[in-house]
Amino acid sequence: MVPLLLPESIGQRSGTVRRANLAAIVRELHLRGPQSRSELVARTGLTRTAIRALIGELVAGGILAEERGAPDGAPGRPSPLVRPRAHDVFVLALEIRVDSLAAALVGLGGEILAQSSIARPREHLSVEAIVADLAELTATMLPPSEREAPIAIGVAVAGVVRRDGGIVLMAPNLGWRDAPLAQRLAAALATHRPVFVANEADLGALAELRRGAARGADDLLFVSGEVGVGGGIVIDGQPLTGVAGFAGEVGHMPVNPAGRPCHCGSTGCWETEIGEQALLRLAGRPEDGGPDEVDRVLAAAADGAPQAVAAFEELGRWLGIGLAGLVNVLNPRVIVLGGLFARAYPFIDRALDRQLGRMALTGPRGLVRVAPAELGIDAPLVGAAELALEPFVADPAGWLGPRAQLATAAGA
Amino acid sequence: MVPLLLPESIGQRSGTVRRANLAAIVRELHLRGPQSRSELVARTGLTRTAIRALIGELVAGGILAEERGAPDGAPGRPSPLVRPRAHDVFVLALEIRVDSLAAALVGLGGEILAQSSIARPREHLSVEAIVADLAELTATMLPPSEREAPIAIGVAVAGVVRRDGGIVLMAPNLGWRDAPLAQRLAAALATHRPVFVANEADLGALAELRRGAARGADDLLFVSGEVGVGGGIVIDGQPLTGVAGFAGEVGHMPVNPAGRPCHCGSTGCWETEIGEQALLRLAGRPEDGGPDEVDRVLAAAADGAPQAVAAFEELGRWLGIGLAGLVNVLNPRVIVLGGLFARAYPFIDRALDRQLGRMALTGPRGLVRVAPAELGIDAPLVGAAELALEPFVADPAGWLGPRAQLATAAGA
DNA sequence: CACGGTTTGGAAGACAGGTGCACAAAACCC
DNA sequence: GGGTTTTGTGCACCTGTCTTCCAAACCGTG
Numbered sequence A, B: 001m002v003p004l005l006l007p008e009s010i011g012q013r014s015g016t017v018r019r020a021n022l023a024a025i026v027r028e029l030h031l032r033g034p035q036s037r038s039e040l041v042a043r044t045g046l047t048r049t050a051i052r053a054l055i056g057e058l059v060a061g062g063i064l065a066e067e068r069g070a071p072d073g074a075p076g077r078p079s080p081l082v083r084p085r086a087h088d089v090f091v092l093a094l095e096i097r098v099d100s101l102a103a104a105l106v107g108l109g110g111e112i113l114a115q116s117s118i119a120r121p122r123e124h125l126s127v128e129a130i131v132a133d134l135a136e137l138t139a140t141m142l143p144p145s146e147r148e149a150p151i152a153i154g155v156a157v158a159g160v161v162r163r164d165g166g167i168v169l170m171a172p173n174l175g176w177r178d179a180p181l182a183q184r185l186a187a188a189l190a191t192h193r194p195v196f197v198a199n200e201a202d203l204g205a206l207a208e209l210r211r212g213a214a215r216g217a218d219d220l221l222f223v224s225g226e227v228g229v230g231g232g233i234v235i236d237g238q239p240l241t242g243v244a245g246f247a248g249e250v251g252h253m254p255v256n257p258a259g260r261p262c263h264c265g266s267t268g269c270w271e272t273e274i275g276e277q278a279l280l281r282l283a284g285r286p287e288d289g290g291p292d293e294v295d296r297v298l299a300a301a302a303d304g305a306p307q308a309v310a311a312f313e314e315l316g317r318w319l320g321i322g323l324a325g326l327v328n329v330l331n332p333r334v335i336v337l338g339g340l341f342a343r344a345y346p347f348i349d350r351a352l353d354r355q356l357g358r359m360a361l362t363g364p365r366g367l368v369r370v371a372p373a374e375l376g377i378d379a380p381l382v383g384a385a386e387l388a389l390e391p392f393v394a395d396p397a398g399w400l401g402p403r404a405q406l407a408t409a410a411g412a
Numbered sequence C: 001c002a003c004g005g006t007t008t009g010g011a012a013g014a015c016a017g018g019t020g021c022a023c024a025a026a027a028c029c030c
Numbered sequence D: 001g002g003g004t005t006t007t008g009t010g011c012a013c014c015t016g017t018c019t020t021c022c023a024a025a026c027c028g029t030g
Helices: A014-032 A037-044 A048-060 A127-139 A181-189 A200-211 A276-282 A290-302 A306-330 A345-359 A376-394 A407-411 B014-032 B037-044 B048-060 B127-139 B181-188 B200-211 B276-282 B290-302 B306-330 B345-359 B376-394 B407-411
Strands: A064-067 A081-084 A090-096 A100-107 A112-119 A153-157 A168-171 A176-179 A195-199 A220-225 A229-235 A334-339 A369-372 B064-067 B081-084 B090-096 B100-107 B112-119 B153-157 B168-171 B176-179 B195-199 B219-225 B229-235 B334-339 B369-372
Touching (some): A014 A037, A014 A048, A014 A376, A014 B014, A048 A064, A090 A127, A100 A376, A127 A181, A153 A181, A153 A200, A153 A376, A181 A195, A200 A229, A200 A334, A200 A376, A220 A306, A290 A306, A306 A345, A306 B306, A345 A369, B014 B048, B014 B081, B037 B048, B090 B127, B090 B376, B100 B127, B100 B376, B127 B181, B153 B200, B153 B376, B195 B200, B200 B229, B200 B334, B219 B306, B276 B306, B306 B334, B306 B345
Parallel strands (some): A090 A153, A220 A334, A334 A369, B153 B195, B334 B369
Antiparallel strands (some): A064 A081, A168 A176, B064 B081, B219 B229
C-alpha cells in the first residue's frame, strides 16, 4: 500500500528515511492490526535493530504500546506484541447524511471507540444549523474538557469538495455552494485540530477498500445508490479526487442521450436510470415517495411481486450498462455496490452480471469481481476517520513532539 | 512529478536516499532539459555539497556531462551546465501502426537521434512477420555491432497489453491474442536488453503529457480517433493501466444503448458514434473507404461542403457526450484529442464545446482545457521511448555498474 | 528439573550519506 | 584593479541503518 500523502520535496535527506520507516510501521499496524515485533521485521525488511529503535521512539511518544504476546507454542524467545494506542490516538469522524447526522470516535487501527447519531429533517439546512447540530452531537461523546483530544476531524458530505478538502463547492441536497465547512466546524467545535472534508462516496470507497468488501485490493470502484448516485474511485490505494474534486461523479455520466432530463441540467445521466426515483418509477410507485417507498419495493421484491422484481431487473440492466463503461475505462479489480444497490443486490445480481458480460471487455480471467458493500450505512463515516487519520499515519514523526527522546536515552 | 516505478520494499534503508536523489536529478534533466548545477540545487532542495557528489557519480558513470554554461550576464561564479548524454544513454522505440511500422532512437532527455518507418500492408499479419520487419527496420538505423547499445526497447501497439508489459492480450486489428511480443522481439533483435510493450493510446497520452500539448500538467485524458477509438489516462504522472491492462478503452464505453452493434460484441459503444466508420457514414461515403475517404471528407469540410461540415458537427456532438461522461468520472485537467480528432479539431470544436458545456459538471473555473495533440502521428512512438527510458530514470543507480567510483575517489 | 536448540532482544562499532561551515574561484560592476 | 556576488570544494559532524556478538526467554527431551 502506498502512502496517501506525497513527499513535499523531491530531494531526500537522511531524516526522510526515519520518517518513512516510522510511517511504514504505523501504517502496517493501522491497516493490519497488532503484530509482533518480529512480524514487523519481516514485513518491512528492516533489521531487528532498526525496528527496535523505531518502535522505542513510537512507544516513548505514546503512539504504540508493547505487551507480552500470547504464547503460541513456537520455540524461541517470544516477541512482544505491538499495538496502536487507539485510546490515545484517535479522531472524530462526522457524516452529514440525508436524514441524519452521525459521529464517531475512531482510534488508530480503526477501532470504533464511540458512535452516535441524531435525526435531521430532510430539508435544506444552512451550514450554520448543521454545524451547530454536529457540535451538539459531538458533545454527547466528548466532554468539553476533551475538545482537543482527537488529533483531527474528518467529515463526509454528499457534495463536491475541493481537492484540498476545505470547501464544499457544491452540495445539491443541502443547497450549499462554496461552503467553508471545515472552517465553520472548527469554530463550532472550538478546536484547533485540523478538519478534513471529503465526498461521502469517495470516503465510502476508501472505507470499503481498507475495512470492507475490498480489503486487500488496492484498486476499487465504489458505486452507491442513495437519492442520487455517487461513486468513489481508488487507484493504487489513493482516492481519485480529480483536479477540482469532481472525480467519481459517475451518477452524471451520460448513458442514454435519448433519455430523461436530469436535475443537473444534462440529459440521460446514469442517475436518471438507476437512482431512487428511477426505481420507484419502474415499480409503479410515486417517484417522490422517499426511503419508505423504497423499503416497500424491496419488501415486495422479497415476496416475489412481479412488478417489483421486474423493476429491479431493469435497474440491474442499467446498472450493468454504466458499470460496463466504467470497467472499460478504469479496469478496476473490484466493484463494490453500496446503499440501495447493496440492499437490492440479490434482486439485481443476475441482470447486472448478464449486462456486464455483454458490454464489458473481459479480462484474462473473466470479469471484475462485483460485491455488495460490507460496511453498510457506516462506510462514509469509517472513511472519514481514515481520512482524518491519514496525515498522522503518513508522518507520525510530526506528532512525536518537538523532540521526543529516544527510548534508549529515556531509559538512561 | 512522481516516479513511475514504486519502491519495492516498504522499509527504507540509507542507500534508498542516494538512489532516490540520483533519480531525482536524472528525472529533472530528462523532463526539463539541461540545467545548471545551481538550478538543480534549487529544485531538489539538496545542498551544493550533496549535488556535487551525486552529479560527480553520474558524470563518472557516463550518464551526464558537465560543460561551461553560456555566460548569462549575472554576477557570481558561473555554474556549469549539466546535460544528459543522449548519445550514450538511449533507447529504441518501435510502433506497430495500422499501415506502417515506425522506429526511432531516442536519447535521455527526449532527443530523437534517428527515425525511420516502412509501409505495411493493411491486413492481418503474424507476430513473426511483424517482428521480422521491425528487426529489419531497426537494422537500417543501428548496425549489427551496436545491437546492445540501446539500454532498452519500447514498443507501442494497438491492443490490450498485460500490465507487466510482456504479452499482448488482444489486438483486434492485428488478429493477435496472447501474443508474446516482447520475447519474440528480443529474439529477433538478438538483444538481451529489456523490451517493454504498452498500448499505443496509453503511450500517446504519456507523450503528450511529457513532451506535447499537456506539458506541465500531471493529469490527462487522451482520446485518439483512428480506425477504432483509443484512450489513455494519466493520473499524477502515472499511466493508468488497470488491473489487466484494459484501462482507457474508452472506445467501448456504452453511450447509446439504442445504437448500433459494435465489433466488440456490445451495442452502442462510443466508437460506433465517433469512429472512422461513423464519420464516413455521417458524411454519406462508403464506410469502408479507409483513410483516403477520411481525407476527402476533411478536404470537403475545409471547402465548406455542407454535408461534410454537418457530419463533423454530429461527430463533435457525440464526442462531447462521451467526453462529458469521462470528465464527470475522472475530472482531468487537460483533454488531448489525437489522430482523426486532432486533424478535424477546427470542424468539431464548437459542437464539442457546446455539448460538453451542457453535460459536464463544471469545475470552479469553467471546464477542463481541451486541446488537439501536438505530437501528431509520432505521439505513441515518443511515448514508447519514455516507457523504455523510465526504469533507467527511476533508478539510474542500477546502471552505474557494480561499483562506480565516486568522482572524488576517481580524481585522487 | 537440567540441558541443548531456537528465536528474539540488546549494545557497540562500522558504514553510508546528507548538512554545515569556512574558504577559494570565477564572474560582474564601478 | 578592487569590491561584490555567486558558486564550487574540502572537512568535520550528524543522522540513521547494518553487522556482529552476546544475553534472554521459550520449547522439547531425557
